[in-house]
Amino acid sequence: MRIVITGGCGFLGRRVAIRLLEKGCGLGPVDELVLFDNAPPASALPEDKRLTLVTGDIADPDTVARLIAAPDSDGGTDAVFHLAAVVSGQAEADTDLGYRVNLDGTRAVLDACRALGSSPRLVFASSLAVYGGALPPVVGDDTALQPQSSYGTQKAIGELLVNDYSRKGYVDGRVLRLPTVVVRPGLPNRAASTFASSMIREPLTGRDAVCPVSPDTVMALASPRRIVEGLVRALDLPGDAFGASRSLQLPGFSVAVGDMAAALRQAGGAAAHARIRWEPDPAIQAIISSWPRALASPRAEALGFGRDSGIDEVIQAFIEDDLAAQMQIGG
Amino acid sequence: MRIVITGGCGFLGRRVAIRLLEKGCGLGPVDELVLFDNAPPASALPEDKRLTLVTGDIADPDTVARLIAAPDSDGGTDAVFHLAAVVSGQAEADTDLGYRVNLDGTRAVLDACRALGSSPRLVFASSLAVYGGALPPVVGDDTALQPQSSYGTQKAIGELLVNDYSRKGYVDGRVLRLPTVVVRPGLPNRAASTFASSMIREPLTGRDAVCPVSPDTVMALASPRRIVEGLVRALDLPGDAFGASRSLQLPGFSVAVGDMAAALRQAGGAAAHARIRWEPDPAIQAIISSWPRALASPRAEALGFGRDSGIDEVIQAFIEDDLAAQMQIGG
Numbered sequence: 016m017r018i019v020i021t022g023g024c025g026f027l028g029r030r031v032a033i034r035l036l037e038k039g040c041g042l043g044p045v046d047e048l049v050l051f052d053n054a055p056p057a058s059a060l061p062e063d064k065r066l067t068l069v070t071g072d073i074a075d076p077d078t079v080a081r082l083i084a085a086p087d088s089d090g091g092t093d094a095v096f097h098l099a100a101v102v103s104g105q106a107e108a109d110t111d112l113g114y115r116v117n118l119d120g121t122r123a124v125l126d127a128c129r130a131l132g133s134s135p136r137l138v139f140a141s142s143l144a145v146y147g148g149a150l151p152p153v154v155g156d157d158t159a160l161q162p163q164s165s166y167g168t169q170k171a172i173g174e175l176l177v178n179d180y181s182r183k184g185y186v187d188g189r190v191l192r193l194p195t196v197v198v199r200p201g202l203p204n205r206a207a208s209t210f211a212s213s214m215i216r217e218p219l220t221g222r223d224a225v226c227p228v229s230p231d232t233v234m235a236l237a238s239p240r241r242i243v244e245g246l247v248r249a250l251d252l253p254g255d256a257f258g259a260s261r262s263l264q265l266p267g268f269s270v271a272v273g274d275m276a277a278a279l280r281q282a283g284g285a286a287a288h289a290r291i292r293w294e295p296d297p298a299i300q301a302i303i304s305s306w307p308r309a310l311a312s313p314r315a316e317a318l319g320f321g322r323d324s325g326i327d328e329v330i331q332a333f334i335e336d337d338l339a340a341q342m343q344i345g346g
Numbered sequence: 347m348r349i350v351i352t353g354g355c356g357f358l359g360r361r362v363a364i365r366l367l368e369k370g371c372g373l374g375p376v377d378e379l380v381l382f383d384n385a386p387p388a389s390a391l392p393e394d395k396r397l398t399l400v401t402g403d404i405a406d407p408d409t410v411a412r413l414i415a416a417p418d419s420d421g422g423t424d425a426v427f428h429l430a431a432v433v434s435g436q437a438e439a440d441t442d443l444g445y446r447v448n449l450d451g452t453r454a455v456l457d458a459c460r461a462l463g464s465s466p467r468l469v470f471a472s473s474l475a476v477y478g479g480a481l482p483p484v485v486g487d488d489t490a491l492q493p494q495s496s497y498g499t500q501k502a503i504g505e506l507l508v509n510d511y512s513r514k515g516y517v518d519g520r521v522l523r524l525p526t527v528v529v530r531p532g533l534p535n536r537a538a539s540t541f542a543s544s545m546i547r548e549p550l551t552g553r554d555a556v557c558p559v560s561p562d563t564v565m566a567l568a569s570p571r572r573i574v575e576g577l578v579r580a581l582d583l584p585g586d587a588f589g590a591s592r593s594l595q596l597p598g599f600s601v602a603v604g605d606m607a608a609a610l611r612q613a614g615g616a617a618a619h620a621r622i623r624w625e626p627d628p629a630i631q632a633i634i635s636s637w638p639r640a641l642a643s644p645r646a647e648a649l650g651f652g653r654d655s656g657i658d659e660v661i662q663a664f665i666e667d668d669l670a671a672q673m674q675i676g677g
Contacts (some may be wrong), residue, residue: 110514150591159490161591163507168510172503179494179499183441259479260492 016043017092019083021073022099022123023050027140029058032095036063042136047099049092049106051082052099057201058340073099073120076127081164083127083135085228094136094250097124103144103166103302104205117169125176129185137177137188138249140245141262143235145171145192147305154235154307155264156314164207174262181261191245194237194267194310196284197275197326198333200341209234209301214275215330216288219283220341220343228294230273230282237267237322239327245320256318259291266312266322276324281288347374348423350414352404352455354381357530358471360389367394372582373425373467375450380423382413383430386533388405388670404430406450407458414466416457425581427468428455434475435536441496446499456507460516466520468508468582472593474566476502476523478636485566485638486595487645490636494636495538505593512592518585522576525568525598526640528606528657531666531672538633542567545606546661548623550614551616551672556629561604564639568598568653569660576651587649596649597643599655609657613665634653 018035022028028050035045050060060066071078083092099120101218106113121139128135144167145160158236160171177188199212210226211234217224237245245265257263269276280288313319323329349366353359359381366376380620381391391397402409431437437444451468457464474496476491488534495497508519519555530543542565548555568576576596588594601609609655611619643651654660 155491159488160506162506163513168506171506175491175493175499175502175506179496182494183496221430285568 016045017047017085017088018045018094019049019051020096021051021090021120024052024054024056024068025245026201027085027115027239027242028052028096028098029056029060029195031098031237031246032066033249034243036061036065038146040247045128046275047088049082073196074115074123076123079120079123079125080127080130083124083129084104090292091131091133092128092135093241094138095124095128096119096138096246097121098140100140101166102204102206103142103164104207104209106166106169107164107302108205113165113169117166118172121173121176125180125186129180134184134187136250137186138246139173139188139190140246141170141174141190141192142167143192143194143306145174146166146307150307151242153309153311154309155323156262160238164302171227178261180283181254188261189249190253190262191249192262192264193242194235194265195306196239196242197329198235198337199239200333200337201344207339208234211272211275212301214272214291215279215333216341218287219334219338221290223290223292225292225294226276227294227299228272228303229295229300230276230293232272232300232303233269234272234303235267235269235307235310236326236329237265238332241323243268243323248320252318258314263315263318264310264312266315266320267310268323268325270307275326278295278330280328319330347376347425348380348416348419349376349380349425349427350380351381351427351429351625352451353383355385355387355399356429357532358527358570358573358577359383359427359429360387360391360579362429362569363397364392365574365578367392367396378419380413391410394515397412405454405578406448408509410451410454411458411461412427415461423459423463426459427469427470427581427616428452428599429471429575430495431471433537434473434495435538435540436556437497437500437642438538438633444496444500448497449503452504452507456511456517460511465515465518467581467629468517469577470508470519471577472501472505472519472521473498473637474523474525474637476505481638484640486642486649487591488594490655495633508591510674512585515639519592520580520583520588521593522580523595524573525566525596526637527573528567528636528660529668530570531664531668532675538626538630539565541630542606542656542670545603545622546610546664547672547676549610549618550665550669552621552663554621554623556661557603557607557624558625559603559634560626560631561602561624563603563631563634563636564600565603566598566600566638566641567657567660569663571663572652572654579649579651583649589645594649594651595643596645597646598641599649599654599656600640601657605655609661612658613661636669
């Protein structure tokens, strides 16, 4: 089986790749795993002869068609994880780039899959940023999408496209709306939510971090472990398990940013806690406050997608999985 | 003031044009009215020196940029009605054409408006086809969009784009979700709902019509009069009247297809009624059954958008406005 991961050198893409190489997936043996990205990976990839790296522009239809048709392989690509995206802060600041990568890129991937004629499985990463407006207290699959950012708009459009292409049998698509990922290792990025990882990660490695939102801001989060397992589970499930919509809210847990700081103190001590600088940024507060505070995911839970127990478990997982490597990264 | 109507030679575009030429709009005098379409009009347009006809491809960005920038006019275009679309049945059958016209065309219009730098008003016609799945008994602004057709998908994407471009100040957009228009004059088209007009229009002019859905199928309808008035009202309202979302469900009334046939008998007699041939088509039944049966439009009603009293009023309006011209059309 040949699997392509777009955004494959990103944090989630790389972890999905390692997970697939180590444990495989339910569809059969992974013979070839192609990581597609616009730049080489920041972190080392495993030495594995099944792994190929391709760099290029996700918004260029010819590049993506070649990537997925794979004329030299037998029968093209069997499954795609479409994770490539311009993150929220950048898509808001650079409208053209956001639409090019997040909309044109998604169409390029879908059309390349359609051209195969084999209806390959496609896992698309969506986001809480699709929600917005006057949200109910608990948000989930049935909540109307009213994005308040260009990123959320582009992800909502991607969901519509994956559903339409799946209905027509061009792809066997599945969409996961990911909670905010915490603790994301590496360096801060231009996602509006990047602080939620920084405020744990940086103090634990002896660096300062800025928190631009108020301590009473409640966020819906999930750990990298849960999200990677969720993406692979989304690939493994039969398409009809998704029912009338291919879009699924992945479970998340809710925590106030002030309680995240308290959990950091618990795990890293008072010195770590003191490294959080609270510097309110109204623009970021507005984006984050437009996102859901609590998630209901009955469909996903019935399908076996798991949920973290809370922020303490998530910080421990970061310490186990990532802290040593994180210490090596310049900040 | 310069106004552009895309799909301007279509049934609704032509009526909006006539309405604007006769009565103007609330924004100021109409100095120039440009009808853009892919073909010349089937029906005669009024003789009016303010009226210009431009034919071209809505999905070609350069064509649309020239249309809206209007380099020879003072300051480009002040307002756009974006009505051009491939209808539902055709968008379902020809996926590429539907995405080209309904998605690429809408992006071309939005980007041309954005390039003006003046945030022109834009009225976008959406559709009940954006709804679908397990619908609540009454559907409206807050219902989650789950389109069950490519046409509905493309209209839902257009709504997202108009909202994002409005939020960013590139356009001052407003979206009306139109109920099914009945009675549409002229010839049948490739909309899945075309029968709802044909089953009234054809028998009243002595021709047979096919009804492909069961008599107990309930549809949400609005008359051409209401829809044209609604589109002009949507232009006239200040942008902040729309509140958190630029998308608005236009009011409609609900009627069973069997009761439409009974109203036809009332208006046109037993001979007209006998001209309806009931020939079930499961594909059309499936599309129509996925649309809402009843609409709630409290936001639109608070903003003064009106509702037809029922099918009898709508048939009388057709007889008054269109029957004489309809008698001249070959069938």
